[in-house]
Amino acid sequence: MPVFDSNVRRCEAVSEFVFLVELELPEPISFVPGQYLMVVMGEGDMRPFSIASTPAETDFVELHIGATADNPYAWEVIEKIKAEGELTINLPSGDAGYLAGSTRPLLLVAGGTGFSYTWSILQAHLASDNKRPITLFWGGRKASDLYMHEQLQKLAANDTRFQYVPVAEQAESESWPGIRGLLIPAVLENVQNLADYDVYIAGRFEMVRVARDAFSAQGLPKEQLFGDALAYI
Structure with a gap:
């Protein structure tokens, strides 16, 4: 899985506790809708967040991060975004993605x-x-x-x-x-x-x-x- 530094092109509060974050991709990354990425916060400290965008958006990925000051797991990611304007990410991960070939609703x-x-x-x-x-x-x-x-x-x-x-x-x-x-x-x-x-x-x-x-x-x-x-x- 590719690991790279990604510039943050958007970090917007869309509700009292939720931030919509867009991370630039240096190149298109193949993933299945429903997979997630890891934010690398330090050695051995990787935090998963679902990818909210689809592979059709080839130049960025979108995250929805629910963060409050009493939840350091997510809040520290938002603080890092605001302080540094970039994140190190690793993607894709997850085995619960969209089954396009199924016949069920x-x-x-x-x-x-x-x-x-x-x-x-x-x-x-x-x-x-x-x-x-x-x-x-x-x-x-x-x-x-x-x-x-x-x-x-x-x-x-x-x-x-x-x-x-x-x-x-x-x-x-x-x-x-x-x-x-x-x-x-x-x-x-x-x-x-x-x-x-x-x-x-x-x-x-x-x-x-x-x-x-x-x-x-x-x-x-x-x-x-x-x-x-x-x-x-």
């Missing part, structure tokens, strides 16, 4: 910045001529945590293959168009016949663990559930 399940993993898959799928339906459930604590909500609404309105289901534990507005509640119960209550889908999931490990067990109980074969967290739980 896709179900994307994202908690918080786990959305970056599903965003890469979603973009790649909709850019193709693949007719399979694709559904995204994206959950956050607050509606405002869904930092690309309006863009996803427009995307769903313009492509009949795509259904977007936002989920917020606390929705500030009475006109909230999504589901109020927890992400995994929302999926279970609104998706029939999980075994018909390829399911891609990303988010906190405890959420992925709950989903794995609940989806299995509903008949989803383990071979149809994809997510890098599954290797660690």
